[in-house]
Amino acid sequence: MDRWTDKLLHREWLWGQAEGLWDFFQKGFVDPSGGFYDLAPSGVPLDPAGQVHPIHIAARAVHCFAIGQLLGRPGSSSVVDHGMEMLWRQHRDQVNGGYFWSVKGGAPVDGNKQGYGHAFVLLAASSAKLVGHPLADQMLGDITEVLNARFWEKQFGAIAEEFTADWQPLEGGSYRGQNSNMHLTEALMAAHEATGEGEYLSKAKAISERVIGQSARACNWRVAEHFTADWTLDRDYYHPNEMFRPAGTTPGHAMEWARLILQLWVLDGKREAWMVEAAQGLFREAMGLGWDREKGGLFYTLDWDNKPAKRMKLWWPLCEAAAAAHWLNELVPGDWEADYRRIWDVIGSHFVDRQNGGWHEERTEDLKPSYEIFPGKGDIYHALQACLIPLYPATGSLTKAIRED
Numbered sequence: 001m002d003r004w005t006d007k008l009l010h011r012e013w014l015w016g017q018a019e020g021l022w023d024f025f026q027k028g029f030v031d032p033s034g035g036f037y038d039l040a041p042s043g044v045p046l047d048p049a050g051q052v053h054p055i056h057i058a059a060r061a062v063h064c065f066a067i068g069q070l071l072g073r074p075g076s077s078s079v080v081d082h083g084m085e086m087l088w089r090q091h092r093d094q095v096n097g098g099y100f101w102s103v104k105g106g107a108p109v110d111g112n113k114q115g116y117g118h119a120f121v122l123l124a125a126s127s128a129k130l131v132g133h134p135l136a137d138q139m140l141g142d143i144t145e146v147l148n149a150r151f152w153e154k155q156f157g158a159i160a161e162e163f164t165a166d167w168q169p170l171e172g173g174s175y176r177g178q179n180s181n182m183h184l185t186e187a188l189m190a191a192h193e194a195t196g197e198g199e200y201l202s203k204a205k206a207i208s209e210r211v212i213g214q215s216a217r218a219c220n221w222r223v224a225e226h227f228t229a230d231w232t233l234d235r236d237y238y239h240p241n242e243m244f245r246p247a248g249t250t251p252g253h254a255m256e257w258a259r260l261i262l263q264l265w266v267l268d269g270k271r272e273a274w275m276v277e278a279a280q281g282l283f284r285e286a287m288g289l290g291w292d293r294e295k296g297g298l299f300y301t302l303d304w305d306n307k308p309a310k311r312m313k314l315w316w317p318l319c320e321a322a323a324a325a326h327w328l329n330e331l332v333p334g335d336w337e338a339d340y341r342r343i344w345d346v347i348g349s350h351f352v353d354r355q356n357g358g359w360h361e362e363r364t365e366d367l368k369p370s371y372e373i374f375p376g377k378g379d380i381y382h383a384l385q386a387c388l389i390p391l392y393p394a395t396g397s398l399t400k401a402i403r404e405d
Contacts, residue, residue, distance in 0.1 A: 001337045003329060004344070005390050017352065018387040022068055024357040025380045026079060029061075034086045034106065036061050038378040041369075042356050046376050052109045054102045058086045059120035060381040066127035067388065070402045077131070084128055084135045087121060096166050098146050111165035115151050115180035116244065118143060123187035126194040130399055140191065147184075156231050157206030159184060175237075176227040178215070179244060181207045182253060185260055186397075189267055193400045201267060208264055212257055212278050221281030222249040222289070222302075223257060235304055243373050248301045248309050251290025252317025255298075258282040258324040259389075262331055267396055276332055283324055287339055290317075295366050296346045300373075311365040312372060315351045316379075318343055319386035330394035340390075347386075359383045 035053030068076030226237035297313035
């Protein structure tokens with residue numbers, strides 16, 4: 001089967017979508033007082049007066065508009081500046097160190113220190129370094145020190161999850177999660193590419209071996225989300241915030257890991273066979289168990305009997321699936337193209353908002369509008385990367401590929 005990524009029309013369509021996403025967010029999501037607004041489906045701020053700014057949104061904005069700056073997109077540098085100032089001046093705890101989860105008006109609303117948020121600060125600093133931002137080196141050094149001193153657990157080869165503002169373990173330090181470690185793996189590889197320092201890559205590999213090489217392999221390449229402090233799988237864990245801590249297993253995270261593990265396979269240079277085995281297993285299990293064969297799209301979560309639990313269709317699992325299919329197409333012999341096309345067909349038919357711009361973030365099981373988990377359009381990160389990753393060879397992170405192009 002011919003590859004869509006070799007077709008001029010497909011490539012132009014992806015470029016057009018990327019440009020549309022940049023335009024949609026840039027015109028409405030910058031809060032002049034700092035941070036970035038969540039947007040309503042129409043593109044206006046959802047709650048400009050009451051907006052609380054979580055750290056990962058600012059960090060992702062820096063990363064995505066640094067990509068725009070690398071590509072020569074005018075206006076991108078001002079968004080990078082805005083996001084970096086937000087991270088450094090408002091989210092950074094200048095008394096106890098580390099970075100607050102959310103702030104409003106320059107003061108912390110949730111002062112806890114989350115591994116998830118710190119992972120994205122590392123990603124933002126790494127991307128900002130590539131465009132020569134004046135705060136990048138200072139932030140990169142600071143976040144690296146915090147991760148090493150406060151979060152990294154050498155005995156497990158992964159990070160702890162969360163602390164109070166003054167670094168007391170939340171809930172007695174009893175919880176460990178794969179989601180924060182997965183995004184730290186992404187950020188560690190980006191930091192390695194930005195600096196050339198091998199320790200970042202060693203940590204990325206350690207996390208991957210624990211979360212995927214051990215845990216996901218033992219679960220037939222399903223990605224378990226929740227663990228106890230000693231990294232024992234906790235199948236019964238439940239948290240009401242299923243945006244960040246969904247119960248059961250998540251096909252979308254399996255897709256994300258399929259790409260990340262192949263990226264590690266490329267960067268590490270040792271070409272360890274288990275990584276390719278894992279990428280194929282993760283992708284095939286996610287498509288086999290998570291894809292809705294009747295209506296299309298990926299179910300958000302599955303229970304431990306492999307039945308759909310949260311049956312809504314979100315945009316980000318499809319974004320990660322498209323990127324993973326491209327990487328498999330690039331590096332692993334097999335029939336990945338049919339799935340690549342199937343994924344983009346659902347995105348193009350049901351998630352691209354041709355009326356208002358941007359992409360819909362949530363649909364019901366039958367692909368109707370829904371706002372149960374995501375109230376509007378709050379995040380450019382997943383969709384932008386999904387559009388750009390297939391335009392480049394699988395040689396490393398997106399920023400690395402752009403610089404080498």
